Amino acid sequence: MKSSSPLVYTFLAFFFLLLVSVRSNVIQDSCDKAAKVDPNINIDFCVANLEQNPKSKTATSTEELVPISIEIATSNATSISSIISKLLENKDLEKYTRSCLETCSELYTDAGSDLQSGGQAFESKDYGTAKTDISAALDAPESCEDGFKNKKGLVSPLTKENNNFSQLTAIPLAFISMVK
Numbered sequence: 122m123k124s125s126s127p128l129v130y131t132f133l134a135f136f137f138l139l140l141v142s143v144r145s146n147v148i149q150d151s152c153d154k155a156a157k158v159d160p161n162i163n164i165d166f167c168v169a170n171l172e173q174n175p176k177s178k179t180a181t182s183t184e185e186l187v188p189i190s191i192e193i194a195t196s197n198a199t200s201i202s203s204i205i206s207k208l209l210e211n212k213d214l215e216k217y218t219r220s221c222l223e224t225c226s227e228l229y230t231d232a233g234s235d236l237q238s239g240g241q242a243f244e245s246k247d248y249g250t251a252k253t254d255i256s257a258a259l260d261a262p263e264s265c266e267d268g269f270k271n272k273k274g275l276v277s278p279l280t281k282e283n284n285n286f287s288q289l290t291a292i293p294l295a296f297i298s299m300v301k
Contacts, residue, residue: 151183155295190293191240198233225265232261248301259290
């Protein structure tokens, strides 16, 4: 009985490594395919953001990555709203800049709601509604950025955040297209 113990441990170690490899490949493969669906998705960005979420470590399919990617995008929308709130605390903001930030705040609040409803629609297997709702969230960063571009010389303080949110929102859209 003692001699079979090393064989059992070897088998368990092999099985664990195989499982970790499969899960890791699901993220990489899904991001590779998503970048083919939407060339604006950076594969490394996609992989890095999914790997940061502990829930993705147990995902075994692209379908399981959809709610995780929606959660990541929703969390990012909330973070951007917090950044905007901090920027709005500055009493010395020019009136136009303040107006742009207030608009961006509304856009990101709506984007968070759109992502949540898109996630609920996906869970109900209503892929069309899920894509429509998530696509609505994707309008937030572009609209936010456009507000600053409308005044010559004004630079958006949210360009990096807007670009990241665009990608984070494009990822679940691409995943849904791959699943349906």
